[in-house]
Amino acid sequence: MKYNLRKSTTVKKGLVFFLVSVCSIMVVGQRKSVQERLGYPKDAKLLIIHADDVGVTHSENAASISAMEKGCVNSASIMVPCPWFPEIAAYARLHPENDFGLLITLTSEWKYYKWGPVTPAQNIPGLVNKAGFFYSSVDSVVQNASSNEVKEEIRNQVKRALQFGINPTHLDAHMYSVHHNVDFLKSYIAVGHEFNIPVFIYRQVASSLHVDLDTLVSDRDIIFDTILTAEPENFKVGMSDFYSKGFKNLKPGITYLILHTAYDDDEMKAVTIEHEGWGAAWRQKDYDFFSSPLCARLLKENNIYLVNWREIRDKITRKNGL
Numbered sequence: 001m002k003y004n005l006r007k008s009t010t011v012k013k014g015l016v017f018f019l020v021s022v023c024s025i026m027v028v029g030q031r032k033s034v035q036e037r038l039g040y041p042k043d044a045k046l047l048i049i050h051a052d053d054v055g056v057t058h059s060e061n062a063a064s065i066s067a068m069e070k071g072c073v074n075s076a077s078i079m080v081p082c083p084w085f086p087e088i089a090a091y092a093r094l095h096p097e098n099d100f101g102l103l104i105t106l107t108s109e110w111k112y113y114k115w116g117p118v119t120p121a122q123n124i125p126g127l128v129n130k131a132g133f134f135y136s137s138v139d140s141v142v143q144n145a146s147s148n149e150v151k152e153e154i155r156n157q158v159k160r161a162l163q164f165g166i167n168p169t170h171l172d173a174h175m176y177s178v179h180h181n182v183d184f185l186k187s188y189i190a191v192g193h194e195f196n197i198p199v200f201i202y203r204q205v206a207s208s209l210h211v212d213l214d215t216l217v218s219d220r221d222i223i224f225d226t227i228l229t230a231e232p233e234n235f236k237v238g239m240s241d242f243y244s245k246g247f248k249n250l251k252p253g254i255t256y257l258i259l260h261t262a263y264d265d266d267e268m269k270a271v272t273i274e275h276e277g278w279g280a281a282w283r284q285k286d287y288d289f290f291s292s293p294l295c296a297r298l299l300k301e302n303n304i305y306l307v308n309w310r311e312i313r314d315k316i317t318r319k320n321g322l
Helices: 005-030 058-070 085-094 138-144 147-163 174-180 182-195 205-209 232-237 239-248 266-271 280-290 293-301 309-317
Strands: 045-054 075-078 100-104 171-173 226-229 253-259 304-306
Touching: 045 058, 045 100, 058 085, 058 266, 058 280, 075 085, 100 147, 100 174, 138 174, 147 182, 171 174, 171 182, 174 182, 174 205, 182 205, 232 239, 239 280, 239 293, 266 280, 280 293, 293 304
Parallel strands: 045 075, 045 253, 045 304, 075 100, 100 171, 226 253
Antiparallel strands: none
16 A cells, blocks of 8 residues: 555644644633623623822812712722822722722923922933923923833832832823833833733724734733723813713723813812813813712613722732732
């Protein structure tokens, strides 16, 4: 009997292709959605209602605490370099059950109200202007800072929070500063991995930075596909209308809703002077909606599950005690 080498090779190739296909199908079948990994149904609509900029002022702290205690806000991020950081750090220390992350801050955007890094300025000269403050714009940070400087400041902000007794549930980025440069993004993710803390990343960054995000993250990270946050045109039309429609149109998956809660008082008006967008009146409207019975009712009517970063940290990032 003659041995047909060509036929044998074809059979082997076919067998290999079959096995690869079966393995691919098994992997896809075993890959769970974020909802399932968090213990919810696969088609669940999950939502994080997240207050940004906590620590920037007393007004921001007071309103955000109220919205968390009495309203629907279930997560917040703290700006470590800001003047009112010690106040919110003390609250977070006394309320470890609350979901507080860190809003990594590399800019200082307000006209008169300024802050600088927690790292000595001489160690990170590319992150500060001539006055020793952070730059006002993200563009200036990208133009002047190195990824090593960014990584050092991010790491030191985490360390400062830990020194003040905060147990961070996540890292976020003020003004999306680290999402504008791929090396900054890598530094941000690396510090998150170093401290075993999840970081906020959104899928749209892939196209703007021309990077495959899946090559930068591990299986203990998640990437958000949907962000819900108001823009100036939404404020002009009405915040309640914007958020109500957002809840009604929420899709299955996990959505990150970013808002800013503060009171429209003299302090906030002075800080946000000449900024209609994200100003004092804007922040009061955010507080009003997310503290209202309407917000709670819409969540229930639209079958929305509230989740927070602590669940992501403890069930995904630190799964099996890692």
